[in-house]
Amino acid sequence: MSGERVLIATTVNGTRHERAVEPRMLLSDFIRHELGLTGTHVGCEHGVCGACTILVDGLPVRACLMFAPQANGRAIETVEGLAPDRTRLHPLQEAFRDAHGLQCGYCTPGILMTMKAFLAEHPSPSEAEVREALSGNLCRCTGYQHIVDAVMLAAKRARA
Amino acid sequence: MSTRQFGEAVKRNEDARLLAGRAQFIDDLTLPGMLHAAFLRSPHAHARLKSIDVAPALARDGVVAVYTAQDLGDYWRPGPLIVPPPPVEGAVFNERTQVPLVKDTARHVGEPVAMVVATSRYVAEDAAADIVVDWEPLPVAAELAAAVAPGAPRVHDDLPDNLAAHVRQTKGDYAAAAKRAHRIIKRRFAYDHGCAQPMETRGVVAQWDAGSERLTVWDTTQAPIAIRNGLAGMLGLSERQVRVIAPFIGGGFGPKIMLFYPDEVLVPWAAVQLGRPVKWIEDRAEHFVATTHERGQLHDAEIAVAADGKILGVKDVFLHDTGAYDPYGLTVPINSQCTLLGPYVVPNYDSTFTAVFTNTPIVTPYRGAGRQHGVFVIERLLDIAARELGLDRAEIRRRNFIPPEAFPYSNEIIYQDFTRLSYDSGDYAPMLAKALELVGYERFVREEQPRLRAAGRHVGIGVVCYVEGTGIGPYEGAKVQVQTNGKASVLTGIGTQGQGHYTSFAQIVADQVGVGVADVEVITGDTDQFYWGAGTFASRGAVVAGNAVSQAAVAVRKKILRTAAEHFECAEADLVIADGRVAIAGVPGRSIALGELAVLANPMRGAVAAGTEPGLEATSYFGPESGATSSGVHAMIVEVDPETMIPEILKYVVVHDCGTIVNPLIVEGQVHGGVAQGIGNAFYEQLVFDGEGQLLNATFADYLLPTALEVPRMELAHTVTPSPLNPLGIKGVGEAGAIPVGPLFAQALEDALGLPSQGVELLEIPLGPSRLWELARAGS
Numbered sequence: 001m002s003g004e005r006v007l008i009a010t011t012v013n014g015t016r017h018e019r020a021v022e023p024r025m026l027l028s029d030f031i032r033h034e035l036g037l038t039g040t041h042v043g044c045e046h047g048v049c050g051a052c053t054i055l056v057d058g059l060p061v062r063a064c065l066m067f068a069p070q071a072n073g074r075a076i077e078t079v080e081g082l083a084p085d086r087t088r089l090h091p092l093q094e095a096f097r098d099a100h101g102l103q104c105g106y107c108t109p110g111i112l113m114t115m116k117a118f119l120a121e122h123p124s125p126s127e128a129e130v131r132e133a134l135s136g137n138l139c140r141c142t143g144y145q146h147i148v149d150a151v152m153l154a155a156k157r158a159r160a
Numbered sequence: 161m162s163t164r165q166f167g168e169a170v171k172r173n174e175d176a177r178l179l180a181g182r183a184q185f186i187d188d189l190t191l192p193g194m195l196h197a198a199f200l201r202s203p204h205a206h207a208r209l210k211s212i213d214v215a216p217a218l219a220r221d222g223v224v225a226v227y228t229a230q231d232l233g234d235y236w237r238p239g240p241l242i243v244p245p246p247p248v249e250g251a252v253f254n255e256r257t258q259v260p261l262v263k264d265t266a267r268h269v270g271e272p273v274a275m276v277v278a279t280s281r282y283v284a285e286d287a288a289a290d291i292v293v294d295w296e297p298l299p300v301a302a303e304l305a306a307a308v309a310p311g312a313p314r315v316h317d318d319l320p321d322n323l324a325a326h327v328r329q330t331k332g333d334y335a336a337a338a339k340r341a342h343r344i345i346k347r348r349f350a351y352d353h354g355c356a357q358p359m360e361t362r363g364v365v366a367q368w369d370a371g372s373e374r375l376t377v378w379d380t381t382q383a384p385i386a387i388r389n390g391l392a393g394m395l396g397l398s399e400r401q402v403r404v405i406a407p408f409i410g411g412g413f414g415p416k417i418m419l420f421y422p423d424e425v426l427v428p429w430a431a432v433q434l435g436r437p438v439k440w441i442e443d444r445a446e447h448f449v450a451t452t453h454e455r456g457q458l459h460d461a462e463i464a465v466a467a468d469g470k471i472l473g474v475k476d477v478f479l480h481d482t483g484a485y486d487p488y489g490l491t492v493p494i495n496s497q498c499t500l501l502g503p504y505v506v507p508n509y510d511s512t513f514t515a516v517f518t519n520t521p522i523v524t525p526y527r528g529a530g531r532q533h534g535v536f537v538i539e540r541l542l543d544i545a546a547r548e549l550g551l552d553r554a555e556i557r558r559r560n561f562i563p564p565e566a567f568p569y570s571n572e573i574i575y576q577d578f579t580r581l582s583y584d585s586g587d588y589a590p591m592l593a594k595a596l597e598l599v600g601y602e603r604f605v606r607e608e609q610p611r612l613r614a615a616g617r618h619v620g621i622g623v624v625c626y627v628e629g630t631g632i633g634p635y636e637g638a639k640v641q642v643q644t645n646g647k648a649s650v651l652t653g654i655g656t657q658g659q660g661h662y663t664s665f666a667q668i669v670a671d672q673v674g675v676g677v678a679d680v681e682v683i684t685g686d687t688d689q690f691y692w693g694a695g696t697f698a699s700r701g702a703v704v705a706g707n708a709v710s711q712a713a714v715a716v717r718k719k720i721l722r723t724a725a726e727h728f729e730c731a732e733a734d735l736v737i738a739d740g741r742v743a744i745a746g747v748p749g750r751s752i753a754l755g756e757l758a759v760l761a762n763p764m765r766g767a768v769a770a771g772t773e774p775g776l777e778a779t780s781y782f783g784p785e786s787g788a789t790s791s792g793v794h795a796m797i798v799e800v801d802p803e804t805m806i807p808e809i810l811k812y813v814v815v816h817d818c819g820t821i822v823n824p825l826i827v828e829g830q831v832h833g834g835v836a837q838g839i840g841n842a843f844y845e846q847l848v849f850d851g852e853g854q855l856l857n858a859t860f861a862d863y864l865l866p867t868a869l870e871v872p873r874m875e876l877a878h879t880v881t882p883s884p885l886n887p888l889g890i891k892g893v894g895e896a897g898a899i900p901v902g903p904l905f906a907q908a909l910e911d912a913l914g915l916p917s918q919g920v921e922l923l924e925i926p927l928g929p930s931r932l933w934e935l936a937r938a939g940s
Contacts, residue, residue, distance in 0.1 A: 032187070037181070039180070042187065043359045045445075046444065046860065048860035051359055079180070080180070093179040097171055097176065100828070100829050102179065103660070104409065105183060106185065106360045107410075108179060109181050131869055134868035135868050136867075139359065140356075140357060141658050142833050143833045143835055143836035143871050143897075144832075145871070145874060147868070
């Protein structure tokens with residue numbers, strides 16, 4: 001198995017990448033170690049914790065549950081694609097900073113990507129809806145309260 | 161900045177990097193020529209290693225090296241004892257520390273047997289599976305109570321039994337007190353704590369630079385300085401040749417301060433042997449068995465009470481599961497023993513524990529570090545005493561509180577820092593009153609609960625109290641400097657794992673130096689930046705390092721004033737420091753930027769006066785004489801579905817006293833996170849071993865961490881009794897939220913299900929729906 005390669009092409013945060021990869025390479029490893037986009041974090045590699053959540057064609061996906069070749073021809077968004085430039089943050093990121101929605105920050109990129117997709121579909125969520133949408137992402141530091149506050153704050157600001 | 165930063169809910173300095181995905185965590189590191197390690201681990205809890213054949217692994221393309229215990233030569237030796245046994249008379253301690261690789265006997269599932277180094281992690285894991293091991297399985301001592309039974313399989317066959325330690329501590333005369341008791345209540349309690357499960361697993365990257373003969377190690381440790389010192393000794397290097405960097409770390413909670421893990425010993429060694437950087441990142445499946453746990457204790461405890469509910473004394477005899485080795489000494493059971501005493505006057509105490517080796521992963525502190533176990537015992541004893549005496553649960557606690565005028569209050573026995581357990585300050589009754597008010601205790605008990613019960617709903621209330629010994633020594637240090645760009649920097653030796661030190665330490669400095677919080681750069685966890693320190697544990701970062709930072713900042717402020725006074729040829733008293741400048745008060749235009757002053761303080765020509773140090777810089781160390789005692793009250797209202805036994809928390813209240821608060825937002829976050837972990841411990845999380853010592857639920861699909869649906873919105877309130885033991889008056893907060901949740905669940909669930917009237921008491925944690933159902937059914 002080792003040595004065999006397949007050629008894939010993906011667009012990540014608007015940039016097209018072509019690589020020859022082992023068929024078994026996880027998409028999470030591809031993004032992190034082949035493309036060097038290490039903002040996407042790996043927490044469990046069995047699809048439960050949500051830390052590696054990215055957007056594939058606009059939908060949240062666990063990057064550890066896909067092989068890199070499965071992303072061939074797809075458009076991927078990662079946390080690095082959120083902020084408009086190096087000095088500014090995306091409004092969702094701003095809200096997390098304002099509401100203290102992160103502590104160690106390890107689960108945060110996956111939560112941001114999950115919530116970006118969620119808020120796009122639910123611009124006026126209730127707290128219960130936010131919690132339901134968050135329930136696929138584990139955070140061990142915050143107890144979630146400030147994360148919920150941050151998401152509600154981002155939604156409120158977007159509506160204003 | 162003319163506004164005070166200390167005490168304000170300042171936004172965090174570290175957040176932009178973390179939110180943008182730029183913060184460097186260990187697995188983000190890539191070095192030229194880097195190799196990747198994977199471990200072959202024991203599949204058996206107890207087995208003799210008869211033979212091992214690594215040839216098939218070495219034959220695989222991409223494999224660079226495979227190491228077994230035999231290959232390590234003299235480098236193979238048991239790890240250091242991190243904490244020696246406490247100086248308690250008659251204490252027995254059998255030191256058996258972990259080994260780098262199994263040489264002849266594996267003592268728990270997951271113990272490493274061989275290390276493969278290859279060109280990729282994928283190949284390294286393939287090769288680890290190629291290794292052929294001939295095991296002879298041995299009888300297993302998997303379970304705590306069974307491991308102390310006569311004839312139990314021995315974890316260490318050079319010992320007569322599985323006794324790891326035996327410690328008795330007493331205060332007063334319990335036997336005499338018991339004779340005077342109105343009532344003695346005796347129960348057996350089982351408290352099981354789980355594992356920390358930070359979202360980032362552990363990892364080590366090491367690079368040996370043959371040119372400079374220096375070793376750099378990146379490690380997800382909570383104690384980089386201790387790792388540097390230990391590694392230097394093991395590798396025969398001087399400490400100045402070793403640099404340990406704890407980068408951004410994705411949560412710690414205790415297990416990341418365990419040292420040395422086998423991988424921390426082996427990865428740097430392999431990097432030196434091979435002359436190439438080596439990376440090892442633990443995966444989650446490994447984490448469940450390769451990183452330390454906390455787990456269980458069994459307490460046979462009794463309380464002697466007077467007719468009015470006053471505690472006359474407590475006696476406790478307990479077993480503590482220490483796992484296969486005991487490198488962390490007795491910190492966890494000592495914490496249980498001491499913290500049981502709580503915020504109460506317990507005039508007579510007789511506590512004995514036996515720490516027991518079992519064929520399971522090593523037990524070391526995890527957030528709370530044994531305090532939970534003790535708090536569970538005393539809180540449950542008080543609940544039962546209240547019931548038997550016809551007293552209200554809150555009232556029996558109030559009657560037994562240490563009164564505010566009794567501080568400092570000595571509990572006489574030896575604490576984990578080896579000083580006599582003493583509470584520095586506190587005022588407990590107002591906290592309880594506040595918690596009862598916030599949760600609506602009176603109204604709930606008198607009106608709501610009867611009404612809801614009549615409507616067929618199973619609702620209950622709980623209220624529990626606790627203290628936490630925090631902020632212990634020995635010391636931490638900090639160097640504060642005004643840089644020539646006008647920004648301040650803080651260097652300190654402790655590691656940081658999400659606690660907000662980049663901000664709270666900056667707040668402490670900002671006020672003294674007269675810059676904004678964002679203009680204070682905090683550097684922690686790099687041994688080349690700051691040489692001395694102990695580490696991040698025991699809720700001590702803000703207390704111990706925070707005060708060192710403060711002292712250094714005060715000293716820098718003096719240097720700023722002295723240098724500016726010389727520059728302006730004025731009196732120091734005429735100067736004000738604000739907004740990054742030093743100005744002469746009331747004289748417009750007469751001011752200098754801090755950066756320019758820093759340049760003046762480092763002259764290139766001329767002579768400086770004898771005894772003068774260059775720069776606007778100071779280093780300070782702080783070591784408290786003993787720990788600061790935080791305290792708190794948690795209360796909740798819970799509803800249980802009697803069919804599924806799933807609880808829904810309707811209201812959760814925390815009233816907490818951590819002394820002076822540096823940043824209320826960060827404190828709130830610490831409490832929230834602690835409570836969430838407490839909820840996990842109380843109801844959702846349990847490491848389930850079978851009789852062969854196999855961990856049966858080593859995935860996140862089976863070991864359930866609480867999600868946003870299980871953790872309720874919490875209402876917090878603070879009372880403040882500053883600690884007299886440090887100048888800032890801070891007490892630690894890191895572990896507090898997690899500590900009292902177990903007894904709170906037990907009390908509230910009992911109440912919700914009306915269990916006491918059915919003769920059922922909840923005397924164990926975790927409960928979990930299946931277990932709760934079994935227990936409730938036994939009563940009906």
